[in-house]
Amino acid sequence: MKIYVVDDDHVQLNVTSLILESAGHQVSSMAGGILAISEIEQQKPDCVVIDLMMAEMGGLELLSELKKKQRLKNTKFVIVTGHSDKVWRIKAKEKGADGFILKPISQEDFSAKLDDIVSGKTPFEVDINKATIDLYTASTPNGWKASVALEEMDIPYNVHTVDLKGAEQKQDWFLKINPNGRIPAIIDQEAGNFPIFESGAILIYLAEKSGKLMPQDAKGRSEVIQWVMFQMGGLGPMMGQANVFHRYFPEKIQPAIDRYQNETKRLLTVMDTHLKDNYYLAKKFSIADIANWCWARTHKWSGVKIDDLPHLQRWLDTIAERPACQAGIKVPIDLEELRTGDGEGAKKFAKDALTMVQR
Numbered sequence: 087m088k089i090y091v092v093d094d095d096h097v098q099l100n101v102t103s104l105i106l107e108s109a110g111h112q113v114s115s116m117a118g119g120i121l122a123i124s125e126i127e128q129q130k131p132d133c134v135v136i137d138l139m140m141a142e143m144g145g146l147e148l149l150s151e152l153k154k155k156q157r158l159k160n161t162k163f164v165i166v167t168g169h170s171d172k173v174w175r176i177k178a179k180e181k182g183a184d185g186f187i188l189k190p191i192s193q194e195d196f197s198a199k200l201d202d203i204v205s206g207k208t209p210f211e212v213d214i215n216k217a218t219i220d221l222y223t224a225s226t227p228n229g230w231k232a233s234v235a236l237e238e239m240d241i242p243y244n245v246h247t248v249d250l251k252g253a254e255q256k257q258d259w260f261l262k263i264n265p266n267g268r269i270p271a272i273i274d275q276e277a278g279n280f281p282i283f284e285s286g287a288i289l290i291y292l293a294e295k296s297g298k299l300m301p302q303d304a305k306g307r308s309e310v311i312q313w314v315m316f317q318m319g320g321l322g323p324m325m326g327q328a329n330v331f332h333r334y335f336p337e338k339i340q341p342a343i344d345r346y347q348n349e350t351k352r353l354l355t356v357m358d359t360h361l362k363d364n365y366y367l368a369k370k371f372s373i374a375d376i377a378n379w380c381w382a383r384t385h386k387w388s389g390v391k392i393d394d395l396p397h398l399q400r401w402l403d404t405i406a407e408r409p410a411c412q413a414g415i416k417v418p419i420d421l422e423e424l425r426t427g428d429g430e431g432a433k434k435f436a437k438d439a440l441t442m443v444q445r
């Protein structure tokens with residue numbers, strides 16, 4: 087059959103072309119997407135093999151352009167990549183690809199797989215709802231960061247509730263997933279059961295995996311990561327300690343309470359000032375908003391008032407309206423009292439937390 091190969095890696099382009107030629111196909115090729123469009127339209131091949139990750143014009147972008155061409159209505163499109171993540175399969179399917187070939191793959195298998203795709207023997211199916219992320223979590227701000235991100239990115243996941251009071255997070259099986267013995271942690275089944283701990287690292291991993299909620303350009307990415315670090319190194323630890331001294335410890339050590347509440351208030355004020363001129367923490371809604379929102383929304387629990395921070399309040403309310411954020415903070419259970427600061431659930435949470443911090 088007539089096959090057209092597009093790959094901006096010259097070596098890979100030659101290898102793929104040779105494999106297909108030696109299997110008896112008539113092959114044309116181009117080292118990049120933009121130039122290939124008109125030639126492909128003209129040649130009307132039976133099949134176009136497209137590399138997913140190309141610098142100038144990405145494989146999926148090229149696919150979208152080619153799918154618009156009436157002359158190519160009978161042409162089959164196959165995406166080839168070394169990226170195993172299901173999100174790419176889903177995206178390729180959405181954009182109209184007929185097949186997806188994962189590298190590395192032997193010469194014979196490549197050619198056979200391509201034949202099966204073009205002949206329609208193996209229809210391109212993606213089980214979108216099959217969860218491939220395992221989330222180990224509990225109802226706390228750090229835990230919500232992971233569940234909110236998974237909900238926002240629309241990544242299916244299995245929830246495993248970790249019994250913090252029962253010290254399940256310190257058991258050997260869990261320490262193999264997170265050596266720090268804390269939640270949240272995730273395992274990515276699609277990446278050879280790769281474990282990830284530290285909520286900030288989880289957010290970045292998921293954003294990179296899904297291509298969502300973090301820009302890809304260096305400055306945009308940095309802006310997001312700066313605010314994620316602000317939460318990881320500042321807001322989270324300060325609010326966490328404010329909770330310990332203000333809410334959990336029966337002895338009221340006023341200088342410690344003041345120190346952590348004042349520092350929390352200072353950090354929330356930094357956010358308020360920034361949010362005066364910015365709708366979100368970075369340019370668009372991102373993992374930076376998720377990280378900080380999950381903590382800032384529990385300011386009452388830390389005993390810190392924000393009545394004089396109108397921009398922060400506006401931002402908190404804006405994010406609270408997002409359905410995915412609402413869903414994420416109900417994982418593994420709905421603990422609204424952690425935000426309002428009162429009720430039976432709040433008392434129990436504070437008691438359990440005291441057990442943990444005194445261990």
Ligand SMILES: N[C@@H](CCC(=O)N[C@@H](CS)C(=O)NCC(=O)O)C(=O)O
Pocket residue numbers: 226227228229250255267268269270283284285286318442
């Ligand atoms: N820096 C870590 C902090 C994680 C953390 O402190 N998790 C708490 C719940 S919010 C926990 O697992 N506590 C149990 C313990 O201390 O044993 C992260 O962001 O993931």
